Amino acid sequence: MREKGESRGEGKKETAVVSQSKLLVHPAESADGVSHRITPESAGWRYVGFETRTLSKGAKSKLDTYGTEVCVVILSGKARVTAGGFDSGVIGERMSVFHGPPWSVYLPPHCAASIEAATDCEIALCSAPASGGLKARVIKPSDVGTLTRGSGTNARHVRNVLPEDAEAESLLVVEVITPGGHWSSYPPHRHDRDALPEESYLEETYYHRLKPPQGFAFQRIYTDDRSLDETLTVGDGDVVLVPKGYHPVGAPHGYDLYYLNTMAGPRRIWRFHNDPAHEWLMA
16 A cells, blocks of 8 residues: 555655554654555555545545555544545544544555545554455445443453454454453453464454543564564554554553454454463453
8 A cells, every 4th residue: 555645735754653663653743644554565564555644625645556455543533534436425423532432434455545534533543464355345334233242341342343254354343342441352352373273364453542641551563482572652653563462451540442353364253362361260
């Protein structure tokens, strides 16, 4: 997925500020409204791409999907997505990622698209390799399956935007709301081995937002042998890359946490392995 035009201004700048950890990417201001542009090359993996763009009312942003399928998630505000003979109409109704499930658009590979902001809006572009064969379509909030997973301080609220049973070739896209004081992606699990039916290999990005936005959260990423073991302090708008390992998330008291997951791998199926040390919690 590459950008073909600018939403605002003509100059190009770096679109991501990288922290000391290679797994934590901070948002950056840019003339074209892009705060994240994560590619398989920049992440050092094969499948997942992720972008966020902020558009002012009336602005247009172009993209070409090339050899990827793209899920355009309207994070906030309203926008219109067109591509060839496809026209989503003006979609979007929530003013914050914390206010209900999103409107989204699925775009197939080799597709030249345009996104026009009907109001000030924020969008996310989740991408992964695909060969084609599916048509562009709107994913309405009513199409998004919602559920509460876990209980007590392990309860979190899931919105399945592009789950396994929805039409796509590689992409899995999900939103999660973790209330303040709760844990998510917990007990710790991993999905870094292509070993079905027990476990699937899926790369993953976490795009984090906080309410109120001055808050913070924690995400730990670690492997069994601790060759990778990092605990990251996450701020509003940060992206965490999960190339492998367990990856639990904690939201401090008083700050609700939203994250948007983009996952993809050689096979489009989510099968995970819990950390044996903590699997007793499932009982």
